Amino acid sequence: MISPESVGMSTERLARLPEVIAKHIGPDKLAGVSTLIARKGEIIQLGAQGFSDRENSTLMTPDTLVRIYSMTKPITCIALMTLYEQGKFQLMEPVANFIPKFASLKVYKGQGILGDLYEDLERPVTIRDLLTHTSGLSYHIFEYGAVEAMYREAKVCSPKPLAEFVDGLLEMPLAFQPGTAYRYSFAHDVVARLVEVLSGKPFDVYLKEALFEPLGMEDTGFFVPEDKHARFAAMYGRNEFLDAEMSFSRWAGKDMPAENRQLYGAKDCLETKPHSVLRGGHGLVSTAVDYYKFAQMLLNEGHFNGQRILSRKTIELITANHLPASFLPFEIGGNPWLGYGYGLGMRTLMDLGQAQLPGSSGEFGWAGAASTYFWIDPKEELIGIMMTQMQPSGGSLVNQDFRTMAYQAIID
16 A cells, blocks of 8 residues: 555545444444545555454454445446447347347236236337346335235245346346336346356356456455355344345334344355356455455556456446436435436436535445445545445445545545
8 A cells, every 4th residue: 555645645534434434333233344445546545343253253354255245236237348348239239139038028017806917018128228227127125016026926036047047037027117217126137147148158257257357356256265264254134135035124124123143154155165146236255455456447447457348438338327317316225316327337426415425426336235335436536445244234324434534535
């Protein structure tokens, strides 16, 4: 690391960060947190507090491995866009051109006298619909209505190989006509399947060859090798998001007393050894430093570590807002993302005042179900990454506090 002052930040002001993060750590709060701040291509803060395994008193460290859940999504979408640059597809193309079952989808219309009613697609689901969560797909955990209940009843989210998962998902109806609404969904898992179809390679293999190896992301993948288990964090919270019958009410603890327990450790979970349950919407394990390499590539307009991953113009397309004004603010489980639009796999800041957070127009990033969080601010050349393991996300203002501590340290 270099001196924060050399990139226009204050060592003294950054020293406020540990105390602010510490108020979010405790027996009934986060077990441990690692943070990374980089500016102008240099890491100027890298630290960790609390425990990666509270029961065994294992300290959280900057290289602790965590399950990043939906921070998998930006990686998945970037992987697909590398195939876009190879001329494999256009955003407006029907997904059915590559996954034929999309052509026969129905849309749930409601209840009739004789039962459920369905209607035909008014237009095909496009690849951009998948990338922007406007396809009509949903998540099992939500409680918007009948389609999500169907997902839970059919146990759509059960662990299974990617092709089998997508095939089962497409047995369900869409929740709305493509392009008529935003709904956070399994769409990016379908994007991962598209990566397989278009590349002719398993999803994990393509990620390794196209992204992880070129960027030097040695600690990122769908499982943790045995020699790294000592660095793998335990998971805490009330319930596991990926339980096939989980509802948002149960996950958020609305229908049971608040509880913060270890859900599983480093050696009793899916990611402990190689497996076939590959997903595009979740599933990757990473570290703050590894994810920084991916983020810095995006901030560098597509290149890092001497490798060109995407072009500057494709990055501009990915990080532009793709949602019409009538869809904003987009929401997830009833929680609105004020001030933000949505690009091809990530949020993008449009209105600083509405967001009520320090930042810059054009900032982009995402978060994960276990409270991981990152942002990239091209105007300030600033990256922030926070890793922890607590479900559900959004239970505290730790993301907002971390972000405030980063921006308040800018002095140039």
